[in-house]
Amino acid sequence: MKTSKRIRYSISITILAVSAFFWIILLFNPGGIMTVKHCHVSLEGPSKASLQMMLQMNPVSDLMIGWTLMVLAMMLPKLITPVQYIYDRSFKSRRFWSALLFILGYTAVWIVMGFFMNAIIVGLNLLLPNSYIPALAVGIIAVIWQFSPIKQKCLNRGHDHVALAAFGSEADRDAFMFGIMHGVWCVGAGWALMLFPMLLPSGHNLAMIVVTFIMISEHMEHPRSPGWHFSFRLKLLRVMIAQTRLNMKNILKFN
Template sequence: MAGHSGLAGDVAAPSAGAIGRSPVPGSAAGSRGTPARLARVWSAAFHGMRGRDPALAVWLIVALGWFALLAGGHHHHLLVAGGSAPTLAFALLLVGGAWLEMIAAMMLPTALPMVRTFAAVSARAPRPRAAMAAFLGAYVAVWMAFALAAVVAATALQAAAVGGGWRWIYAHPYWLLAAVLALAGAFQLSPLKDRCLAMCRDPMTFIFSRYRRGVRGAWALGLRHGVSCLGCCWALMLIMFGTGVGNVVAMLLLTAVMGAEKATRWGRRLARPLGFGLLLAAGGVALFGDALWGWGVYAPLYPLCGVGAP
């Protein structure tokens, strides 16, 4: 319990004595605790918050992310689709910025329950605003690392398609979409998906079992939450590489799905039907990709990572 010694003091409220007697979930005593004890800690945490709800600030960031995506999407397309192919550094910068916007627009709404829980727990700790900034910064850093790796891989793939022996990708670009749909569908059915989703769906237990006071503790907790969120949603986010980074319909659908998985009562039961649906969609795209391409259902490859069309 020594590692969690700051928790009770941070969330202390009028019923501080009850909090002090309540074990932290995940500790030796907490594993034998009752839901009633956890409920007392949870209630005290929100009393300790004293009305400071981070939701407004988070939603403001989300709104700015969506505005940047909607306002900048056409401009990004013109930059990468017109004229000669930009350099790799420019492509990474351009798409990295787009992914930062997508993280703000798509992932922060799904992380809001965890953010509010952290704010409640850390409200009476020293420098709560700095702790919140560290928590969110670490969360975004995990997703940006994933985005960078994905962008580098996709850019290398497109470079091979332009100047290497993979030019068939431009003749049949729907195979990329079929591949990422199949990958996402298969991952939805995996035990790892279930484990990561369970952590994202229970912010109280996740934070109370890992909380450490201070900015360093907040950063470490943000990293752990980012990793669990990445483990839950990485395959779904890869679908954006198959539909086109600027595909607003895909972004809205994926945001709704990921939010429902994490925040609704039936979210845990959504994963498997969604997985089977994605596998069926992958088969449909593979079989009827030429027709879908002709109808303009999804974007060509070259606007994704800044490699010009051949």
């Protein structure tokens, strides 16, 4: 049931293309779904009335749509390897369906997390509208979490590839649960990084791109023993530099 290099390449291109499509939507920000609209806070400070007004200006449905689009844009490239794994270990007739169930399970975890994240975002914007203080505080937490043993454990578990049943409802269950568990460990590793861009009053698009780069890079690193590792895990940058040097050598060679 091993997939060919052509199929693996097609999986990579397809997932990257879908991710790019969602990135285009995010960058155009239709209807301002990626921007928290603010209301005036009374002189007495945040109140029930101001909270109700903010929720009217920022419906939960819009917040969740924006969150889901962000998750799909930023996280889909990280799913290339597990989707290829599913294709390697599934019958041809089941490959696409099993991969889809995996992605649905993974996305469901981030959507559930999104309710809590959006509650934090709305609350902090209500308390400190248009302030960089919440983003700065979460940024500090994200840096500490980045080097922590718990973060490394989550990254390690994100490399786990479970056994998958071959037929019927058992295969569906295994693929979906594989997605859920992969999502749980991904949330554990990247929750602070995902929250940081959403708290910025401006520049959140650039921040999302930087965070995506970091999260893809750390996913490419090999597992290591949990501990305080003061490493920025920039394997993607190292790969890009090496590939650029190789391409330059080839260009100079043929000129």
